[in-house]
Amino acid sequence: MAQYDVIIIGSGPGGYVCAIRCAQLGLKTACVEGRDTLGGTCLNVGCIPSKALLHASHMLHEAEHNFATMGLKGKSPSVDWKQMLSYKDDTIGQNTKGIEFLFKKNKVDWIKGWASIPEAGKVKVGDDVHEAKNIIIASGSEPSSLPGVEVDEKVVVTSTGALELPKIPKKMVVIGAGVIGLELGSVYARLGAEVTVIEYLDAITPGMDGEVQKTFQRTLKKQGMTFVMGAAVQKTEASKTKAKVTYTLKKDDSTHEIDADTVLVATGRKPYTEGLGLDALGVDLSKRGQIQVGKDWQTSVKGIYAIGDCIDGPMLAHKAEDEGMAVASVIAGKHGHVNYNVIPGVIYTWPEVANVGKTEEALKEEGRAYKVGKFSFMGNGRAKAMFAAEGFVKILADKDTDRVLGAHIIGPNAGELIHEICVAMEFGASAEDIALTCHAHPTCSEAVREAALACGDGPIHS
Structure with missing residues (x-):
């Protein structure tokens, strides 16, 4: 050998x-x-x-x-x-x-x-x-699954089974409102399925910026997805073609059942x-x-x-x-480095959702003084031409130094836009550095500049 x-x-x-x-x-x-x-x-x-x-x-x-x-x-x-x-x-x-x-x-x-x-x-x-x-x-x-939930990859499926269903289900229940559940739930909702998302917590996409969570859930509701929040799934019962999901609402301990053609278990990995x-x-x-x-x-x-x-x-x-x-x-004897403070996350629904760095909730918990620069895509000409003006860019910067601490975007091409912030954070840039950088017009990336301007004297188009 x-x-x-x-x-x-x-x-x-x-x-x-x-x-x-x-x-x-x-x-x-x-x-x-x-x-x-x-x-x-x-x-x-x-x-x-x-x-x-x-x-x-x-x-x-x-x-x-x-x-x-x-x-x-x-x-x-x-x-x-x-x-x-x-x-x-x-x-x-x-x-x-x-x-x-x-x-x-x-x-x-x-x-x-x-x-x-x-x-x-x-x-x-x-x-x-x-x-x-x-x-x-x-x-x-x-x-990973839950007690009482048996995956067969036919009726009760993980993401693996959800990518190769023999037909588009009429009714789909998604257990878990994280990235995988919302992305695949979004796919089947667009294809005509009646999608219900059951989530144990009171907010979708745990750990994300609170304002993004609310806007994102509201947007997905408009697209036809139904949410049952604060619900603990007790079990699933599957036949060859159907399934029944039993869950308990935490607020009043009441038990409910919902039928589905397909159950997607998206409770993490x-x-x-x-x-x-x-x-x-x-x-x-x-x-x-x-x-x-x-x-x-x-x-x-x-x-x-x-x-x-x-x-x-x-x-x-x-x-x-x-x-x-x-x-x-x-x-190989060289220096290896990963900056764990600058790892972006993206949800590839429409609109896309992207984030990097600290959330407002985390900064408040740390007791760190910060300022917020926010700009709505309603003020962005390119986004309006694309029927994608829903959402916003939010930049968080240190109150005293103006150094960028994090950013949260919900809107068109958010997964691409977030990398401007990543580069800025990698170089220790301030919000003003982004604000003073010329951005091509008309582009969705102008919304990032406007959010940076909002950290200072104010945005132009808002």
């Missing part, structure tokens, strides 16, 4: 990016992946396929609601669900084959199969044992480390099953590192990618 400098376990965004960067830094690298295709959950049954369906269903929404106003007249398109799934699968294929090409280009060996670590420096795949000076665990996460042999190795885990790592992403066992969803922090593909590049640098 070949002696490797690095073996990465898992080829998701963290794993494949780490493998490529290791190879670019001159390390002999292999990546272990048991799926038939590279890319992990994100490319195969997560980020990429869900965005394909979000895009397709948004085009349908535009055709049904806005085309005629723009003078684009004709019969509204009908949905060929089989063809839409084919488009989704083709999108997956293009991306996974792209990773395979990059592995070959960078001379990364793909070891096909599922890995275990019998001891430090060794990775077992099937009957073969491969030796490596360093092992990086990038095994990702898997959907948990680290996936099954079969790796971490207990026998003595790798420290948290109570939540996360692999404990130090500042250099090394576990409690020397020479074994971990990144991405299987360690602490937000379960985001780009966070895993950053960690992958950083740990590759560490192993």
